[in-house]
Amino acid sequence: MTAGQIVCAVTEEAAPYAEVPLTWAAVGALLLPVLALTIARAAGHFDYALGGWSAAHVAAMHAAVLVALTEYALLQALLFIAIFLLVSIPAVRRRLTPASLKQARVRARALDQFVVHGLDRTEGRSGVMIFVALAERRVEVLADRGVADGVDPAVWPAIVADVVAGLRAGDAAGALEAAVLRCGRLLGERFPPRAGGPNELADAVVDVTAR
Numbered sequence: 001m002t003a004g005q006i007v008c009a010v011t012e013e014a015a016p017y018a019e020v021p022l023t024w025a026a027v028g029a030l031l032l033p034v035l036a037l038t039i040a041r042a043a044g045h046f047d048y049a050l051g052g053w054s055a056a057h058v059a060a061m062h063a064a065v066l067v068a069l070t071e072y073a074l075l076q077a078l079l080f081i082a083i084f085l086l087v088s089i090p091a092v093r094r095r096l097t098p099a100s101l102k103q104a105r106v107r108a109r110a111l112d113q114f115v116v117h118g119l120d121r122t123e124g125r126s127g128v129m130i131f132v133a134l135a136e137r138r139v140e141v142l143a144d145r146g147v148a149d150g151v152d153p154a155v156w157p158a159i160v161a162d163v164v165a166g167l168r169a170g171d172a173a174g175a176l177e178a179a180v181l182r183c184g185r186l187l188g189e190r191f192p193p194r195a196g197g198p199n200e201l202a203d204a205v206v207d208v209t210a211r
Contacts, residue, residue, distance in 0.1 A: 004122075004124075004126035004127070004128065004147065004184075004187030004188075004190070004191040005119060005122045005126055005127045005128070006127075006128045006129075006130065006180055006183050006184060006187065007113075007117045007119055007127070007128070007129050007130070007206060008129075008130045008132070008176055008179075008180055008205045008206065009110075009113045009117070009129065009130070009131050009132070009205075009206045009207075009208050010131075010132045010134065010172075010176075010205055010206070010207055010208070010209075011109065011131075011132070011133055011134070011207070011208045011209045012133075012134050012135055012209040013133060013134070013135040013136065013209070014102070014105045014106040014108075014109040014133040014135075014136055014138070015105040015108075015109065017093060017097050017101070017105070020087060020093050020096060020097050020101075021083075021084045021085075021087040021088045021093060022084065024083055024084075024087045024096060025079075025080045025081075025083040025084035025087065026080065028079055028080070028083040029076040029077070029079040029080035029083065030076070032079055033072060033075050033076055033079070090135075094135060094136075102133075102136045102138060103138065105136075106131070106133045106136055106138040106139075106140055107140055109131065109133070109208075110129060110131035110140035110142055111142065113129060113131055113206075113208055114127070114129045114131075114142050117129070117206070119142075119144060120144060122144065122146075124146045124191060125144040125145045125146030125147070126144065126146045126147055126187060126190075126191045127143070127144040127147070128141065128142070128143045128144070128147055128183050128187065129141070129142040129143075130159075130163070130176065130179050130180065130183065132163065132167070132172070132176065134167070134172070137164060137167050137168060138164070139160045139163040139164055139167070140160070141156045141159050141160055141179070141183070143156065146190070146191075147186070147187060147190065147191075150189075150190045151186055151190070155186065159179050159182055159183065162175060162178060162179065162182075163175045163176065163178075163179050166178070176205065
């Protein structure tokens with residue numbers, strides 16, 4: 001079909017996104033108590049505490065403030081733990097992970113795998129990486145310079161869209177097969193097969209989940 005090299009790499013998830021539960025927990029622990037106090041103050045729940053203080057009540061006031069601060073800190077700690085545990089559930093974390101972060105992590109992982117599998121060192125710079133992150137339902141198609149210079153840039157987003165559509169339809173295998181065949185046809189126009197030409201990379205879908 002072609003002397004070019006195509007690698008299809010699949011991962012269950014592109015990154016652990018460890019910062020997502022921490023960020024949501026920190027924001028929730030900081031803002032939720034403030035929001036609750038603001039609502040309570042607006043409802044007049046604290047009005048009784050503001051009208052009867054005098055110099056004779058300084059010691060009691062200090063004690064009350066200390067108790068209030070302690071309870072506030074304890075509430076923040078409990079909220080942090082509860083939100084962290086909730087968002088650490090994979091299904092919840094995936095829903096609360098910003099799309100821009102997913103895109104950046106999938107892109108970075110694809111670039112890493114492009115280099116790991118030697119696609120940047122192929123003869124004629126003819127490497128193409130099809131990278132699929134199943135949990136994110138995102139796809140990256142990376143082409144080395146020898147391929148990209150001779151192919152319409154609009155082709156790659158079209159291939160990505162087709163694979164994503166296949167993932168959403170539950171036909172990942174069919175979508176990947178179609179993408180590999182389409183990339184093969186594109187490479188064949190620029191890098192036609194040569195008699196006795198080496199197959200520089202393995203012809204198989206590579207599972208990079210644990211790498």
